[in-house]
Amino acid sequence: MSGDEQRGLSRRAAWAGGDNFISRLMTEALARPDLVSLAAGFVDQQTLPAEATRQALDALWADPTRTRIALQYGTTIGHRSLREAILDRMLKADSLGPGGSGPTLDQIVVTAGSNQLLHLVADTLLNPGEIVLCAAPSYFVFLDTLANVGARTVGVEVDCNGIIPEALDEELARRKTAGELAAVKAIYVTTYYDNPSGTTTTTTRRQQLIEIARRWSHENTIYIIEDAAYRELRYYGDETPSLYALDGNLDNGEQVIHAGTFSKSFSPGIRVGWGILPKRLVGPVLAQKGNVDFGSPHFNQMLMATVLQRGSFDRHVTGLRESYRRKLDATLASAEKWLRPLGIDWVPATGGLYVWLRLPDAIDTGLGGSLFRRAVSEGVLYVPGECCYPKEGYPCPKNRLRLSFGVPSVEDIVRGMESLARAIGTLG
Amino acid sequence: MSGDEQRGLSRRAAWAGGDNFISRLMTEALARPDLVSLAAGFVDQQTLPAEATRQALDALWADPTRTRIALQYGTTIGHRSLREAILDRMLKADSLGPGGSGPTLDQIVVTAGSNQLLHLVADTLLNPGEIVLCAAPSYFVFLDTLANVGARTVGVEVDCNGIIPEALDEELARRKTAGELAAVKAIYVTTYYDNPSGTTTTTTRRQQLIEIARRWSHENTIYIIEDAAYRELRYYGDETPSLYALDGNLDNGEQVIHAGTFSKSFSPGIRVGWGILPKRLVGPVLAQKGNVDFGSPHFNQMLMATVLQRGSFDRHVTGLRESYRRKLDATLASAEKWLRPLGIDWVPATGGLYVWLRLPDAIDTGLGGSLFRRAVSEGVLYVPGECCYPKEGYPCPKNRLRLSFGVPSVEDIVRGMESLARAIGTLG
Numbered sequence: 001m002s003g004d005e006q007r008g009l010s011r012r013a014a015w016a017g018g019d020n021f022i023s024r025l026m027t028e029a030l031a032r033p034d035l036v037s038l039a040a041g042f043v044d045q046q047t048l049p050a051e052a053t054r055q056a057l058d059a060l061w062a063d064p065t066r067t068r069i070a071l072q073y074g075t076t077i078g079h080r081s082l083r084e085a086i087l088d089r090m091l092k093a094d095s096l097g098p099g100g101s102g103p104t105l106d107q108i109v110v111t112a113g114s115n116q117l118l119h120l121v122a123d124t125l126l127n128p129g130e131i132v133l134c135a136a137p138s139y140f141v142f143l144d145t146l147a148n149v150g151a152r153t154v155g156v157e158v159d160c161n162g163i164i165p166e167a168l169d170e171e172l173a174r175r176k177t178a179g180e181l182a183a184v185k186a187i188y189v190t191t192y193y194d195n196p197s198g199t200t201t202t203t204t205r206r207q208q209l210i211e212i213a214r215r216w217s218h219e220n221t222i223y224i225i226e227d228a229a230y231r232e233l234r235y236y237g238d239e240t241p242s243l244y245a246l247d248g249n250l251d252n253g254e255q256v257i258h259a260g261t262f263s264k265s266f267s268p269g270i271r272v273g274w275g276i277l278p279k280r281l282v283g284p285v286l287a288q289k290g291n292v293d294f295g296s297p298h299f300n301q302m303l304m305a306t307v308l309q310r311g312s313f314d315r316h317v318t319g320l321r322e323s324y325r326r327k328l329d330a331t332l333a334s335a336e337k338w339l340r341p342l343g344i345d346w347v348p349a350t351g352g353l354y355v356w357l358r359l360p361d362a363i364d365t366g367l368g369g370s371l372f373r374r375a376v377s378e379g380v381l382y383v384p385g386e387c388c389y390p391k392e393g394y395p396c397p398k399n400r401l402r403l404s405f406g407v408p409s410v411e412d413i414v415r416g417m418e419s420l421a422r423a424i425g426t427l428g
Numbered sequence: 429m430s431g432d433e434q435r436g437l438s439r440r441a442a443w444a445g446g447d448n449f450i451s452r453l454m455t456e457a458l459a460r461p462d463l464v465s466l467a468a469g470f471v472d473q474q475t476l477p478a479e480a481t482r483q484a485l486d487a488l489w490a491d492p493t494r495t496r497i498a499l500q501y502g503t504t505i506g507h508r509s510l511r512e513a514i515l516d517r518m519l520k521a522d523s524l525g526p527g528g529s530g531p532t533l534d535q536i537v538v539t540a541g542s543n544q545l546l547h548l549v550a551d552t553l554l555n556p557g558e559i560v561l562c563a564a565p566s567y568f569v570f571l572d573t574l575a576n577v578g579a580r581t582v583g584v585e586v587d588c589n590g591i592i593p594e595a596l597d598e599e600l601a602r603r604k605t606a607g608e609l610a611a612v613k614a615i616y617v618t619t620y621y622d623n624p625s626g627t628t629t630t631t632t633r634r635q636q637l638i639e640i641a642r643r644w645s646h647e648n649t650i651y652i653i654e655d656a657a658y659r660e661l662r663y664y665g666d667e668t669p670s671l672y673a674l675d676g677n678l679d680n681g682e683q684v685i686h687a688g689t690f691s692k693s694f695s696p697g698i699r700v701g702w703g704i705l706p707k708r709l710v711g712p713v714l715a716q717k718g719n720v721d722f723g724s725p726h727f728n729q730m731l732m733a734t735v736l737q738r739g740s741f742d743r744h745v746t747g748l749r750e751s752y753r754r755k756l757d758a759t760l761a762s763a764e765k766w767l768r769p770l771g772i773d774w775v776p777a778t779g780g781l782y783v784w785l786r787l788p789d790a791i792d793t794g795l796g797g798s799l800f801r802r803a804v805s806e807g808v809l810y811v812p813g814e815c816c817y818p819k820e821g822y823p824c825p826k827n828r829l830r831l832s833f834g835v836p837s838v839e840d841i842v843r844g845m846e847s848l849a850r851a852i853g854t855l856g
Binding site for chain 2 (some may be wrong): 007009010011012013016017042043045046048049050054055057061064067068069070071072073074094112113115116119123125126127130138141144145148164171220221265268269270271280284287288290291292293294296297298299300302
């Protein structure tokens with residue numbers, strides 16, 4: 001019996017953990033307002049869509065009937081016109097015609113950000129002790145969510161093209177040998193501009209990933225959870241078809257759970273996300289959501305539907321991309337100037353909010369290591385790579401770290417990168 | 429292994445249930461738009477605060493800095509000025525001075541409606557197989573939530589003053605005899621204008637309830653979950669002090685979990701609720717919330733804070749009470765006229781949205797019974813009492829039903845009540 005259970009709490013409460021490293025980072029940041037935070041995953045304050053939101057609210061209030069509907073309860077699956085707009089965008093982004101192999105409206109579920117969708121899916125699929133194979137590194141909040149439901153997370157190696165098919169195949173073979181294949185319920189990947197690694201899974205890799213998941217789905221379906229939170233934040237290169245779309249072409253779309261959100265591309269304060277679910281999971285996920293909140297706030301859903309219908313979303317994303325592209329460029333140029341000479345390298349991201357650094361092997365980036373302390377005293381915060389690795393599988397390297405370039409100005413990015421280089425330099 | 433597990437879903441997914449009776453009721457309602465629904469727990473469409481919300485949005489948009497903060501991420505515990513406004517209201521309603529025995533700001537957690545708070549508390553306290561003693565009848569959505577986390581629900585008899593202390597004492601003694609006392613984690617009561625029974629727990633009963641919970645908290649704390657969702661909807665009588673306030677005077681406020689919401693008193697579409705938590709539960713509940721959504725939508729929180737700061741909330745509630753009071757009066761007058769002669773009785777509610785009827789013993793109000801069918805064919809929907817009873821403990825009577833008077837107009841209430849009387853009359 002754990003300490004939490006002794007205090008009368010549930011096992012889940014113990015698994016939820018307590019004081020996490022994000023709160024430690026925030027404490028650091030609050031104590032030192034002069035710090036440049038290259039740690040926080042917040043979005044750029046200056047580009048938040050105050051005017052577009054205002055116009056959508058005006059449009060919503062122009063019709064008293066719609067205003068009242070927005071202020072009332074909605075349905076658990078979500079507001080229909082929002083779901084239609086999401087479907088429409090998804091079909092266009094994946095170059096799918098309506099009525100073809102793409103998703104249908106009844107597969108689209110609105111949630112409080114993509115994070116709620118991920119939590120609902122975890123609750124729906126996983127018993128304590130069951131396994132999710134995760135890209136190593138992975139989005140650390142979802143690793144916590146999986147721990148919270150008692151699931152085991154097993155890391156699979158990635159390279160600059162995403163999760164490595166051979167590594168995934170080998171991990172599945174190991175699980176089979178260990179008699180654990182039936183416990184493997186899902187594979188988790190952030191397919192666009194990964195948090196934290198910055199990489200985008202190539203189309204070939206996506207196809208291989210689906211093929212592997214299908215091939216190993218003997219005893220039960222091994223779902224692929226495709227986290228597409230950053231899809232809209234594309235600064236360079238062409239659109240890549242979603243895993244969902246590729247799966248649809250192969251197998252009627254029953255393998256992939258797709259999670260999307262307007263939090264990064266529009267506003268986290270409005271917090272509207274969605275899932276596109278295999279048909280057989282729609283009912284169970286909605287039953288779970290019914291118990292949690294019987295539907296996300298209707299007001300936020302109708303607001304986002306109005307934003308989309310008015311074309312404000314696309315205009316906003318166009319501007320956002322330019323602003324973030326400049327920040328990405330500044331981050332990479334600063335890295336080239338100050339970090340490359342220190343033996344540090346990275347995969348240049350083409351979108352998203354993150355650059356993932358590999359430092360010389362001898363440097364420990366961890367919260368308990370000397371670099372983190374020195375970086376804080378030089379005036380810069382980062383996320384230690386150790387926070388981003390699943391508990392089992394691919395071993396956690398000590399020399400990685402995540403930079404977020406979304407929040408600080410270009411000037412602060414440059415200043416922060418120079419500070420980071422100074423901190424690393426003093427270790428040599 | 430259940431069917432759901434065979435399909436690769438979790439035990440929790442099986443416990444979440446599938447097609448519930450609410451969706452059956454909604455299907456009935458959609459198929460027959462002429463039906464008067466005395467079933468839905470929605471709020472009155474006409475009194476939704478379109479103008480007050482508009483003014484608060486204008487005020488929020490008058491300051492570009494605040495607008496952007498609203499559109500950004502917030503903290504997991506919730507927006508400070510909203511929590512201050514909630515605390516201030518709570519202290520006033522309970523006639524407590526600041527700094528006295530009342531709650532402090534760090535005990536107030538903002539959630540997506542009170543329902544999310546209830547779900548977080550269930551996740552934080554309960555392992556599968558553990559027990560919550562519930563008023564019989566109880567709010568059926570929370571009964572589903574408890575089933576969803578695998579908890580056992582045991583019903584305790586209520587009368588017109590709330591849960592019966594002797595019945596609660598006896599149930600606890602039975603659990604002790606059965607060696608199950610350590611598994612009893614909480615007692616769940618809706619203390620104001622109960623959903624579904626309409627009753628308000630008297631102050632004496634509240635004190636007895638706290639005394640009993642404290643006396644039986646040997647092996648672990650038996651928390652009292654006080655659902656105060658309807659507190660603001662008071663049409664007759666004086667304010668009653670919350671269980672939370674009474675507990676604070678007795679024991680530093682460590683026994684009661686208080687759940688409140690602006691959904692019923694302002695707007696369910698905005699969906700802002702809160703919990704006031706014993707200090708030792710704040711950390712664990714926030715850790716759980718961090719895994720689910722790391723904070724409710726900041727936009728909604730700042731909107732509600734603005735509504736409260738401007739005094740719009742109090743003005744709105746004043747008008748709302750008048751509107752709902754007329755509907756309650758119409759419901760009770762119609763019941764007196766058409767239902768009393770049929771041998772039906774009820775406890776007159778003094779607030780909230782519900783009237784709970786006790787029919788003659790021979791009448792089965794259930795979804796499978798003949799009354800439900802006849803009521804639908806006469807043009808009226810109700811919630812069968814059988815949906816509102818915990819699975820164990822106090823046995824589910826077949827002859828109860830819940831009427832909701834929040835949504836229909838006074839004219840529709842009168843028409844619906846006459847239809848219900850006709851349906852019951854044809855059974856005689």
